Amino acid sequence: MLPEPLSTNLCSLIPGQPRPVISIFFTCDKEGKPLEKHEIKKTVIRSRQKLTYREAQDVLLNIGRNVSDSICKQIKNLFIIAKSRRIRRLGGAMYHVPIETDDDDFMETKEAHFLVEEFMILANHTIGTYLFRKFKNCVPLRIQQPPEPECVQQWLKSNEFIADLILKLQEVHPLPTIESERKLSVNNARTGRYNRVLMFQQHVWKSLLHAIGEKDLPTVMRILGCDEIHPFACLGLQEWYEYQENAEYKCSGDIQSKKDGSHFSLGMFPYIHFTSPIRRYVDIISHRLLHCALDEKKPCYSHEEISEMCHHINEVTRRAKAYQKKCRALNWGYKLRKESTVFHGFVKTVSEKEVTVVIPGHRNLPKESCTLQLNCLGSIKMPVFKEDKNDGRQILELQWKKRLYSHNGFAPITRQGEDKIYRVYPHIRAFVQQQNKLKQLQQVVIDEKNSQGKLRRLEKILFNGDLGHAEINLEEYMPACFRTETDVSSEVRKGTITLQSCDYSMTFNHGQVLALQMSAESVKGVLIPQIEMFDMTKNVRYCLLHVKDPIKYLEKYSTDSTKDYYHKPVDYIRTWKPLVEMEAATNAINIGTATINDVPVKFLSQRKENFHFEGHSWIREISRSTKFQ
Incomplete structure (x- = not known):
């Protein structure tokens, strides 16, 4: 918050340079329990050494370099106290490991982070108690309602x-x-x-x-x-x-x-914010009030002024957090735009229109980035809902009729008759x-x-x-797994096609693990992460983008309007060919088509999206020798 000449020099504890500070003196045992009353004083500090979190972590791991023995000993003693206080404050929650943090280095330096965090919380609470006792009506408290x-x-x-x-x-x-x-x-x-x-x-x-x-x-x-x-x-x-x-x-x-x-x-x-006056304005307010209290003066702010500043800071903080959230989504969208990535999502809720998921490590994504639209999955019947007897949540069941083939003749072993509707095993990526x-x-x-x-x-x-x-x-204890198949296909292992279409269904319930390929799409000029493919089984995958907008992702939109008269055949072709291609792309989605998996392709160039495949399949009577672009 403060400009660099202040934040990096006058307000920074530079080794060897005297700096005026406010110090809190605690006397406690190894468990961090106070032995006598603390003291708050204005002092001068001359820092001996500045350490990064990584350097402090190395000291705690006994691999510290360029750190004196006396400083190492003090850091380790502080960590013993901080750990004891953390155990008392959090109990078993101290063993929780976050999956997403603002610091990419956090997991490798978490003990050093916890050491600093515990003493910051202690200082904030101590100063908050002192100021509340001195100036009961004009302290900027940090609160959170239950x-x-x-x-x-x-x-x-x-x-x-x-x-x-x-x-x-x-x-x-x-x-x-x-x-x-x-x-x-x-x-x-x-x-x-x-x-x-x-x-x-x-x-x-x-x-x-x-x-x-x-x-x-x-x-x-x-x-x-x-x-x-x-x-x-x-x-x-x-x-x-x-x-x-x-x-x-x-x-x-x-x-x-x-x-x-x-x-x-x-x-x-x-509880107040006091320990970071360089980056938070409310901490400066707390420091000014503390100076008044230590100097036995009246508070430098009135009740009305503190109330107004708290309201303003809250509004600014909300905007900053919203901006940060969008920046994170944009950054992730940029990475996904360069290379699509498969993530596991956990089913949160189901409805007649959508399945919402939670993607671990990305809980702040916008809702549209974590939604599986049912109209993009191509089911042939209305969704069927059942109630989970364990928790009362809804279970969604969808049914499909597809022509599913494989270049190498892959056909899963099924336990049901060939004329049945197969139930797909929903927890293929889970272990019970x-x-x-x-x-x-x-x-x-x-x-x-x-x-x-x-x-x-x-x-x-x-x-x-x-x-x-x-x-x-222990999948036998999951009702959704009863009489299910791990995969489905229109093929059988004998090599003859007995069914042109394969009828199958699958349930979606709370906590189910789904494999989702994600990319990013530009919405009003901003890259937004989105689900582009749902990987149901080895043989069944649903590309949501092609269904959502087949022309955009299979062809391209025409920009030329038709005419009543064309001077040359080339003008006619230039106008109508894109329209025919648009119609073909739309029909490829709307008309029942066959899916052939496991087709080997050879990319003709590293820079162009051209590929070539050759071969034939006498059993399927599909001959292939063509080039796609």
């Missing part, structure tokens, strides 16, 4: 079996406004009977087993600690975020009670395990402090036969 009780109760009901297994929310009291004793904790998790199961992403589960086999505890902790890569925990956490009130600034003179001025997520009152297994794994993550002991206990739980073998998919 969510509406009705929303939380609905959330608890919908996420009955997963709410207590979300690491990010450990030790949270979700209903503080009605004095409820309910607390989210792994120890309170209901697991139900043996057949109460949860879905994991298949590749995530395999990575967990591999990490356990390699004795790689950091990777194990990242996998178990990242709620966002586990379907049900990710969706539960996403819903929780949607119910939360935005944090904002509010003048202490405008609050009616302690609850009205508390910060729900931090569980603190009073007992819910009680996840509960016990998380209890070890939170409770066991010894690294070797933690690995031994985690391995024992994973391969505990009473909880289902870790390498056996």
